Amino acid sequence: MELKQKMKAWIVMSRPLNVLSIGLASLTGAIMTHAHINDLKLILLFASPAIIGAAGNIINDYFDAPIDRINKPHRPIPSGIIKEEEARLASIILFIIGTALSLPLGLMPLLIAVLASVLLYSYSYSLKRRGFIGNITIAFLSALCFPFGSLSTGTFSWTIVFPSFYAFSLILGREIVKVVEDLAGDSVAGVRTLAIMLGPRRASLLSILPLMSVIILSPLPFLVKIGSFWYLIIAISGVDVPLAYSILKMLTWKGIDEVAKVRALLKVPIMAGILAFVIGGAG
Numbered sequence: 001m002e003l004k005q006k007m008k009a010w011i012v013m014s015r016p017l018n019v020l021s022i023g024l025a026s027l028t029g030a031i032m033t034h035a036h037i038n039d040l041k042l043i044l045l046f047a048s049p050a051i052i053g054a055a056g057n058i059i060n061d062y063f064d065a066p067i068d069r070i071n072k073p074h075r076p077i078p079s080g081i082i083k084e085e086e087a088r089l090a091s092i093i094l095f096i097i098g099t100a101l102s103l104p105l106g107l108m109p110l111l112i113a114v115l116a117s118v119l120l121y122s123y124s125y126s127l128k129r130r131g132f133i134g135n136i137t138i139a140f141l142s143a144l145c146f147p148f149g150s151l152s153t154g155t156f157s158w159t160i161v162f163p164s165f166y167a168f169s170l171i172l173g174r175e176i177v178k179v180v181e182d183l184a185g186d187s188v189a190g191v192r193t194l195a196i197m198l199g200p201r202r203a204s205l206l207s208i209l210p211l212m213s214v215i216i217l218s219p220l221p222f223l224v225k226i227g228s229f230w231y232l233i234i235a236i237s238g239v240d241v242p243l244a245y246s247i248l249k250m251l252t253w254k255g256i257d258e259v260a261k262v263r264a265l266l267k268v269p270i271m272a273g274i275l276a277f278v279i280g281g282a283g
Contacts, residue, residue: 009076013061013087014054017267022145023050024274025167029149032281033157041105045152048101048113049145055094056120056141062087063124071185095121105152112148116141131192135179139172159226163277166218169210170243170273174266176207177250181259204250204259211247214269215240221277231280238272 023046030037030045037045061068061077062084069078076082095117102113119127119137128134143164150160179186179193180200186193195203218235221227227235246262253259 006081009081010090013058013076013082015057018057019050019054021270021274022053022142023047024271024278025142025145025163026050026149026152028163028274028277029146029151029157029160030153031149031278032146032159032163033150033153033155035153035155037153041152044101044105045109045149048098048105048109049116049148051094051098051101052113052116052120053098055091055098055117056124058087058094059091059121060124060128062091063128067182067185067191071182102152106154108151109148112144112151116144116148129191131197132194135172135175135194138175139168142171143168159221159281162221162226163273166214166239166273167270169214170266170269173207173209173211173214174263174270176203176210177259177263177266180204180207181256181263183256200256200259201253204253208247208250211243211266215243215247221280226281227276228280231276234272234276234280238275239269242266242268242272 026045026049027042030042061075065077065084068075073079077084077087099110099113099117102109119141123134123137123141127137146160146164146167147156150156176194180195180203182193183195183200187196193203194206198206218240219232222229222232222235242265246265249258249262249265
């Protein structure tokens with residue numbers, strides 16, 4: 001097997017866009033404290049959660065291999081490019097490295113890194129198969145990136161409540177969309193997801209609630225003067241508009257194939273939301 005093919009498979013398994021958003025969310029939490037941050041600390045507070053996130057993505061593929069043979073046979077493990085034991089070992093090494101990198105950042109970031117590692121492994125091992133609790137776990141971990149970055153500066157800013165809430169709600173909605181997309185494989189594996197318990201149509205409608213909460217509450221940082229006019233512009237154009245379009249698609253549900261497009265589209269407001277707080281932070 002060509003080395004190039006295997007390297008590409010490792011990159012796919014780590015989910016680089018997801019890893020990038022995790023690191024950037026941590027950086028955003030740090031930036032919002034307005035504390036002085038040296039270059040080494042910036043690198044560590046980006047790299048630590050990003051590497052832990054990559055480890056979580058790889059271990060998720062390891063435990064999802066039986067389901068992916070039905071849902072996504074092209075993935076690196078089902079296709080045979082990466083062996084299951086290779087994936088498990090790589091994830092453990094990355095969990096250790098990511099947690100170790102949080103050590104110089106202080107006790108609280110270290111505890112968050114340990115908690116995140118344990119929850120990510122537990123999610124892939126068992127929580128994911130318990131339905132809604134798995135969705136809540138991933139949403140919580142996404143929100144945790146912002147306090148990790150804030151606490152890594154040695155201080156804490158209450159303003160991170162806003163991006164943390166938006167991240168939790170947006171990711172929760174996206175996770176529900178994903179279980180609708182994965183209905184076929186989850187049914188065979190006996191996973192009790194919302195799509196299986198409620199049916200794909202009702203689960204699709206349920207995903208709208210957390211997404212709608214982001215749209216309704218997105219102007220708040222501007223109204224309480226922690227977000228500038230630029231924040232509002234980016235939040236409306238980059239977050240609210242894609243979310244509104246996604247909600248419309250879920251309301252006019254035309255089948256599971258359409259859901260995959262919505263799940264992909266929901267990556268846009270994730271990155272735009274981070275950008276809104278980085279560029280549009282007012283104080």
